[in-house]
Amino acid sequence: MTNTMTNTNEHGADAGAAETSFAGLTAALAQGRFLRVVNYHNTPAADGEQLEAELARYGERYAPVSLADLDRFRTTGRWHKDRPGIIPVFYEGYRNNAEVAAPLAEKAGLIAWFPIITDFLDVPVAEQYGYAEAHDIGLVPEDVRGERLAMTWEQVGELSERHVVTPHTANHRATEEIVTPEDFEREIFAPKRRMDEVTGQSAALFAFLHGTARAHSPQHAQALEDAGYRYLISNTMIQHLNGSTKHSEH
Amino acid sequence: MTDHPHQTHQAHHPQHARHPDSTVPAVPTIPDPRAVLAECKERVLEREGIPMYLGFEFDDAGTVAVTDQTALAEGALLAPLVGHYRAQLSPDAGDGDEPALIDVLQVMAIAHLDLDLDLGGAR
Numbered sequence: 001m002t003n004t005m006t007n008t009n010e011h012g013a014d015a016g017a018a019e020t021s022f023a024g025l026t027a028a029l030a031q032g033r034f035l036r037v038v039n040y041h042n043t044p045a046a047d048g049e050q051l052e053a054e055l056a057r058y059g060e061r062y063a064p065v066s067l068a069d070l071d072r073f074r075t076t077g078r079w080h081k082d083r084p085g086i087i088p089v090f091y092e093g094y095r096n097n098a099e100v101a102a103p104l105a106e107k108a109g110l111i112a113w114f115p116i117i118t119d120f121l122d123v124p125v126a127e128q129y130g131y132a133e134a135h136d137i138g139l140v141p142e143d144v145r146g147e148r149l150a151m152t153w154e155q156v157g158e159l160s161e162r163h164v165v166t167p168h169t170a171n172h173r174a175t176e177e178i179v180t181p182e183d184f185e186r187e188i189f190a191p192k193r194r195m196d197e198v199t200g201q202s203a204a205l206f207a208f209l210h211g212t213a214r215a216h217s218p219q220h221a222q223a224l225e226d227a228g229y230r231y232l233i234s235n236t237m238i239q240h241l242n243g244s245t246k247h248s249e250h
Numbered sequence: 251m252t253d254h255p256h257q258t259h260q261a262h263h264p265q266h267a268r269h270p271d272s273t274v275p276a277v278p279t280i281p282d283p284r285a286v287l288a289e290c291k292e293r294v295l296e297r298e299g300i301p302m303y304l305g306f307e308f309d310d311a312g313t314v315a316v317t318d319q320t321a322l323a324e325g326a327l328l329a330p331l332v333g334h335y336r337a338q339l340s341p342d343a344g345d346g347d348e349p350a351l352i353d354v355l356q357v358m359a360i361a362h363l364d365l366d367l368d369l370g371g372a373r
Contacts, residue, residue, distance in 0.1 A: 028305030032318060084324070140294075
C-alpha cells in the first residue's frame, strides 16, 4: 500500500493529509506548484459562440498544456513556454465535446483534456439518454432522447491525436461505489485497457466522480498505480501518483 | 449531482478552527467575494465553464522544486489570497474543509485568473 498518508516532501507539505487542505494548497501556490483549469461538461452547439469566445480569450493569454508539458514541469520545476499554461477540461465524453468543443479548442490553439466515462460510449444510442439520467451525466434541453449523446470510440482515437483523452471511470462512479475486486476491474482497470487499445497510447490521468483525492482513499490510489495511471485529478489538486516512475513517462 | 472537481460539496466536516488571517495580500482583492461565489454557484454547471486553480502535487518533489520565476512570482501573489478569501468566505472552516477550500479556489480563479499577466489587480 502506498504510504500517502505520511509522506512529507522536502518543501514541508504533507503529501497525504495536507493535500486537500488550506495549508497544502497555500504551500503549493507559494512553491509555484499550481495549474489553471477551466472545467466544462456539456457543450451544446447552441453555446458554441460563447465557448469559442471563451477559449479564444484563454488561447490569447495562455499556452496549451500537453501531458509532456505536465511531466516536464513536474520533473524539472521549469515551465518552458513563454506564457503560463491553461487546461480546458471537458468531462464525461459527450458527443458535443468532440464535435463542438474540440474544434474550438484547436482553433484557439489549446490542448483540451477529456476525462471520459468509458461505458457511456458503449451504451446503445437509443439508451444513452436514460443512461445519462441514471449516471449523473448532466443533460441540457438540446439533448434529445434517442439521439447519440456520447462520442464514439473512433472520435476518442481522433481526439487523442491532438488532445488528452483519459478515463473518468467506466460508469461515473465515486470511490465509495468501487468496493469489490470486480468493481475495481470494471471501473479502473478495464477503462484504461480499452482506451489504450483505441489510442495506442497510455492513458495517464484518472478522475473519480466527486473528485476524490488520493489521501481520502489510498486503496483506490494504489489501484490507479497498478493500472498504470500516473496522475489523479482531484477537486483541488492534480496529484502525481507514487511509484508511477515504473510506468512509461509518455 | 455532477462530477468531480470543484462541484461537490458532500464531505463538509468543518473543524471550527478559525484561520489566522495574518497575511495581507499584495494584490487588490475583490470587495465582495460572497457575491462572486454566489454568482459562480448560480452558473449552469452542465454547460458553463468554471475556472479553477489546482495545486500540482508531485511526490518526487523531494528532488524537484519549481524554479520557474514566473510561476514563483504568481504563486507568491496567489498564496496569501487563500487565507484572505478563507477569512471572508468561511472563517470557521477547518484546515481540511475541502468544500470551503473549493469555494476559495473558485473565487480566486474567477477574480484573479489573469494575475500572471499584470501581476496585480482584481477584475
